[in-house]
Every structure is written in C-alpha cells, then in structure tokens.
Amino acid sequence: MAEREKLGNFTSSDAPKYEDILQCMRCGFCLPTCPTFSLTGRERSSPRGRVALARAVAEGKLEFNQAMKEEAFFCLDCRACTTACPSGVQAGSLMEICRAQVSQQQPLPKWQAGFRDFVLKKMLPNPDLLETSMLPARLYQQLGIQWLVRHSKLLKLGPKWIDKAEGMMPELHQPLRQQLPELSPAKGEKRGTVAFFLGCVMTLMYAEVSRQTVKVLNHQGFDVITPKAQKCCGAPHMTEGDRDTTRQLAKHNLDLFMDLEVDAIVTDCAGCGAALKEYEELLAEREDHQRLEVFHSKIKDISEFLAETGLRTEGLKAINKVVTYHEPCHLCHAQGISKQPRDLIKAIPGVEFREMKEANWCCGSAATFSLKFTEASQKILDRKLNNVAETEADVLITSNPGCHLQLAWGLREADMTQPVQHLSELLGEATPD
Numbered sequence: 001m002a003e004r005e006k007l008g009n010f011t012s013s014d015a016p017k018y019e020d021i022l023q024c025m026r027c028g029f030c031l032p033t034c035p036t037f038s039l040t041g042r043e044r045s046s047p048r049g050r051v052a053l054a055r056a057v058a059e060g061k062l063e064f065n066q067a068m069k070e071e072a073f074f075c076l077d078c079r080a081c082t083t084a085c086p087s088g089v090q091a092g093s094l095m096e097i098c099r100a101q102v103s104q105q106q107p108l109p110k111w112q113a114g115f116r117d118f119v120l121k122k123m124l125p126n127p128d129l130l131e132t133s134m135l136p137a138r139l140y141q142q143l144g145i146q147w148l149v150r151h152s153k154l155l156k157l158g159p160k161w162i163d164k165a166e167g168m169m170p171e172l173h174q175p176l177r178q179q180l181p182e183l184s185p186a187k188g189e190k191r192g193t194v195a196f197f198l199g200c201v202m203t204l205m206y207a208e209v210s211r212q213t214v215k216v217l218n219h220q221g222f223d224v225i226t227p228k229a230q231k232c233c234g235a236p237h238m239t240e241g242d243r244d245t246t247r248q249l250a251k252h253n254l255d256l257f258m259d260l261e262v263d264a265i266v267t268d269c270a271g272c273g274a275a276l277k278e279y280e281e282l283l284a285e286r287e288d289h290q291r292l293e294v295f296h297s298k299i300k301d302i303s304e305f306l307a308e309t310g311l312r313t314e315g316l317k318a319i320n321k322v323v324t325y326h327e328p329c330h331l332c333h334a335q336g337i338s339k340q341p342r343d344l345i346k347a348i349p350g351v352e353f354r355e356m357k358e359a360n361w362c363c364g365s366a367a368t369f370s371l372k373f374t375e376a377s378q379k380i381l382d383r384k385l386n387n388v389a390e391t392e393a394d395v396l397i398t399s400n401p402g403c404h405l406q407l408a409w410g411l412r413e414a415d416m417t418q419p420v421q422h423l424s425e426l427l428g429e430a431t432p433d
Ligand code: SF4
Pocket: 023, 024, 025, 026, 027, 028, 029, 030, 031, 047, 048, 051, 081, 084, 085, 086, 087, 088, 089, 091
C-alpha cells in the first residue's frame, strides 16, 4: 500500500482525509444533535468545533495538542451529527481516526501502554483467552463475593468508575460460543441459511440473549451457522485508536465468513454490525473491492434481516406488555436502521408500543466513555431515563450490549422497575420452543 502524503501536523499513517475535513461548511445544523455540545455549550466539544480543530491540525496551524486529544476521546462517536449534517460530514469517524493519531503522537506511559496492548492485541483477538479471563468474574458472582461487596458498599469509597463498572456487571453465564453448535437447524419450512456473528460482549455477558437470537432465526426458517473461529469485530480497537489490530481482525473475519455459503451474516450487536459494515472502508486499500462489497451487503442486524425477509407471525405467543424502545446510536445513526425494530415490536401480538421522546439520543454508554467520563455519562443517562419514565412502559427494549449495560444499571440506580430487554429476547419470548 502506498504511503499517503503527510497532512499538516498529522502523521502520515492513519491520518484523516483532507477532503473529508473540508466538507464542513460550518452551518451548525449538527449542534442541537450533539450530546457533548448540549452538556458543555462549548464550540470545541461540538461536531463543527471538532472538525475545525482537525482542519487546523491538517493545515499546520495547530499542533496535535491536548485539546485535540481531549476532544477525540470526549466525542461519544454517537454519529448523531452525521445524521443531521447536510454535507455528510462524519465528525465521529474523524475523531476515531484522531484517536489513532493520539497513540502515535502522544504515547502513553510504558506500563499503561503495556496493559493497553495486552488487552487490545493479545486478549481481545484471542477468544479462548478472553473466555478464560471471565472465569474469576463468574466465580466472584457464584461464590457470593459480589453480594458481600455490593452490600458492604465498600466500592463507594473508591473512584466512581470502579463502583460503576462493578455495578454494571450482568449475571454471567458460560460463554455462548462454547455451547452453540456449528449448525442450528431451521424449524418448519426452510427459508435459507445465515451465518451468525457472535460479538465478544454478547457471548460473554449476554449469552442468553444471543441464544434467543438463534432460536428466533431457527423458528423463522433459517439454518444458523456459528463459526467457532470468529474473532472480535475490532470495534474496541477502533474506539481506542488501534487501527492496525482492527485491520488484522477485519481480514480474519472477512476470510472466514466469505468462505461460507450463506444468504446473510447476521448479528444482534449494533456495535459489531456497524464495525463489520465499516470493513469495506477500512480495508479498501488492501482488499479486492468487489469482495468487500459482497461482504458488506451480507452484514445484517437481526432487525434489518427479519424486516427484509418478513417476520412469520403465525404461532407467535401474545405478550401483553407496554413496550418502549431506545435506539442504539450504532444502529440508527451508523447503520440507518430505525424503522425495522419498531415494526418488529409492533408485529408481536399483544404488545402496545409507546414511543419515547428522543429515542435516538445517546444513552451515555459509548464504549469506555461511561467509565472515563462518569459525570458527563450520568447527565446524558438521566435525560434518557426521564424520557423512559414518561412513557410508563413495562419494558425498555434496545439492541446493543453497551446500551443494555448502561440502561440496566441506570434504571436500577434510579429505583425504576422496568427491565431492559434486547429485541431478540422479546421476540424469543413470543416464539414457541
Ligand atoms: S458538521 Fe455538517 S452540520 Fe455540522 S457545521 Fe459542519 S456541515 Fe454543518
């Protein structure tokens, strides 16, 4: 691959494209949609301000300084600004690229870099190691230590993020990757074959949710192939600015899934779906374009897939509940999937769907944002919880593990009684065994 020309004060490797930066015409349409601008009222924490910072660096008028670094990480990468932008500016993606610049231009102290590299380059790309690393957390729950820690309120004495991280931990089960057969056969009249992309967080933390995804797909008439050799989609690496490892993971998953003869590659994790769809751009300079296009066209969120193929509703059990829906940013803004989950919810017999205000406003999770910026994250979450409360719904539906963790924790802390469910759980509940 030819090395790109150096752009101002960006290093040449993994720098933004100048033409992408120039697309911003400073109209400000994005400002009311940006959670960090809404919180701070500060221009530099808005999409327009972030693009202006990047432009100044690209034109050599500004060093890649502390402000640039802070804004790269303070951006939630929620992509709400891209949905609003008449010029198609992708401020969130631009900030992701700037995070890669941070690791090149302002390297972490040695011990921190060592830990980061271990997690990103050794643990996450190795499913066996990743699954083993969760064993202490499962024992912590099963031996009752978690109960003691929570009731002693010991963690309230330490940094807020530790208490929050512990509080967010869902009930852990055996990782699903080890349990799912390579082939789960369709039930009833067969309509096709799909591959299942089982994200790391889903297999480790929401195994029972993804089990429902497979059950629903089988009941809808699809054979489901779950390749055991699949690896992390690379989204955490992208978020932390490690684009080299993202590319290695992308190449691995691309080769693995393109070898399968399937109609679609389905995922129930909005973050994974968005990352998989971005392989096309990520590998554009290294892979055959047509192959990337085919791969991209096969990636489907579970809601997108079921809406396209048509939900078979005969035999579904009634669920007599009032349901509201929080849109994960990586589903509605990054993938443009907004109507499909609502249509599926409404198609379940007995369900009363109640729209919440600002359903597509971020919940404040945004990968590690919720732990790095606990106060800002809490304020964004409070806004969401107020909107949930107004609906008086029995259940809150979403379809991304990051949102699920944040919302379930927030509801519990606020003494709100609604459970959070993944769309697959709701569909699974309506699906006969
Ligand atoms: S990012 Fe888009 S919406 Fe925001 S100021 Fe620039 S052109 Fe306008």
